Amino acid sequence: QAEVEETLKRIQTHKGVIGTIVVNAEGIPIRTTLDNSTTVQYAGLLHQLTMKARSTVRDIDPQNDLTFLRIRSKKHEIMVAPDKEYMLIVIQNPSE
């Protein structure tokens, strides 16, 4: 609804945020603020990584579940928050 839209908008306009991608359960990006090729690349790669991470967490304890995943690199930080049906990816430059 409108609240979610507002929240996403706030995230996008937050300091240091480079891009936001909403990906559905199959790994197809639904909404993005980046260009197409980058979006597809990010979505595909991160989807696999998140699935793997989640599988790992749940294998160790099936009652546990992955809340979010942060990948900090030299240039920026990629944050992935998975859900049952959707996944939100945000790329932020934290030092800005």
Place this chain on the structure above:
Amino acid sequence: MPVTHKTLVKSKQGSNAQSQQKPLAAKTAKVVSKKKDEDDGTEIGEGGDEWMHGKTLIKPPDQLDLTEAELKEEFTRILTANNPHAPQNIVRYSFKERSYKPISSVDQLAVHFFLEGNLLHRDSDEARRQKAKQGLPDEKATVVTETEDEKLETPGGGEDGAHSVDSKTGKKEQKLTNQFNFSERASQTLNNPLRERGCQTEPPPRASFSATANQWEIYDVYLEEMQKQEKNKEKAKAVPKKEDDKGKKKLTLVETQSDDLTKVAKVAKIIERMVNQNTFDDIAQDFRYFEDASDEFREQEGTLLPLWKFQYDQAKRLSVTALCWNQSYKDLFAVGLGSYDFTKQGRGMLVFYSLKNSTYPEYNYPTTSGILCLDIHPDRPYLVAVGFYDGCVAVYNLKEERPEPVYKSSSKSGKHTDPVWQVRWQKDDMDNHQNFFSVSSDGRVVSWTLVKSELVFTDIIKLSLVGAVSEGPEGVPPPTMACGTSFDFHKQINYLFLVGTEEGKIHKCSKAYSSQFLETYDAHNMAVDAVKWNQFHPKVFISCSSDWTVKIWDHTIRTPVFIFDLNAAVGDVAWSPYSSTVFAAVTADGKVHVFDLGINKYEAICQQPVVAKKKTKLTHIEFNPVYPIIIVGDDRGYVTSLKLSPNLRSKPKEKKGQELPRGPEVEIAKMEKLLSLLREPENSKGRTESWCQTDYGPQALDFRR
């Protein structure tokens, strides 16, 4: 001669072991088995030799030369019935014992010649068959032939008879075909032409399927099964509710059609918090880990480290009128926004912030009238009671989506006629209804109970002006109401509470008595802004007022125990949840004063301005129940969070070897110690100086009763 035989033998065998002579000898003389001594044997051998070979005196060139002794040696030869070709030890694999086992006895039969003969015994099967073929009469068949002769009258007479007899006889053994009039007729049917017909079905659709069977996938499936079973059980119980099911079906349909983005809400919230955490990373780290190390060098002082600052765009013109931490979610707090200014009354707002996200509130509810006070229910963290400037009280339920309160008092249902200054939740009453109290300037302390869908009010006490109870001879009008500005309930004693009034008096009241106060204290010269019981010590409470003072009282004594003058109107005062001697106060000049009576009884151990602009007044302060931070609200609508330095949170020092007793008893004891010091001024080295610090000069206060 004996030499020759031996040599012959030897030449046959070369220079093999002598033991082989024996089987060889046995072979040549198989039939004859006799044991003879060597000479005899040699003689016979000799004889044979001579007969076979004639005179042989030729000595072969490779003959062994033996000495006389050796030539005279005797050799024993034995003739046995053993087959020299039969193996001596046969080993067969025994499956039963799974090993090779030697066979005990080896067959010694050696067959030299075998010829098959062609004689048959007359009674054998083959012989009979042959006889039957040739037509020779059998002994048994003679009787049959006599009887059959009469029957058969075929041409060919006797021969026929014989033949028929033969056929009869043959019946018993074999049915023979008649040689003369047996006709065999064969015919071939038409072979139907073979045709091959085949059909092919459409192959079933194939899809490639791959999956992993992880531990968690199995667990998920089991969970689903369990849920299904539970649902079935519930359905079995609630069978007659068909309408509900239909309603549910409709709901589910609607859900699938609605916007996809609603499901991203939770994830979006997490991401927002993460993004904020990144931006304010240093603040978050400070909040958690920073301890001001320089406090070690400052004995009796502490500092406040500014952390997050919370502001909401839509609340810019409003001032913070109430703050409350949530007891269950330690990072969530509520801010009530409104205005203290009588002339500038307008809308208000109820905003909830979490420490995890300082840029945007978690919940916000706009209201028509300014909020003046709020309280979050200690057990049900989603219920919030709010008091408004226009005298209404309302209860919000955070779980519900709508922006209106779930309950609101109206003029019909006993709302106050003046601003509501304080609300407080109480324990659930006997019917398990939630209820809360409110105090207002119209002089009433009212109890509100949430019954089903409405608020039911009960006047608890009416504050009347002290001294006007007795009717004067002037025929004064009926006693006017005092204006209550704050109240607080005792932590342990449920019915006991204090009310501060606009006249500067504090009344100690009980829920049981509606017209009488238990006690009245002449507290301040101006309105009492806040009155709070100590969190640990059951007798101590604190009060503050716009007359620049903060006073600490023992409720059994009518005069204050401590008085502090802070040089500016004091907006709010709060006890700390971790120590009975620490409290903090905020003033209108933008400073926060933190006192620790255990360290310094006269002065604040920390006085710090926390807002940039000097004109900003600080209106409220609250300690977080768990973390060492305080939040301060000001009249510009900002809430600042500050971290207390270690000196401000000091605990009594541990004595070596003694385990430090933890818990509220320690705190109570601490306070009690302080109070006892004051109550016995004789022992306090004859000090008559004041215990307060004011600008007016020392005031001698009499503690002695």
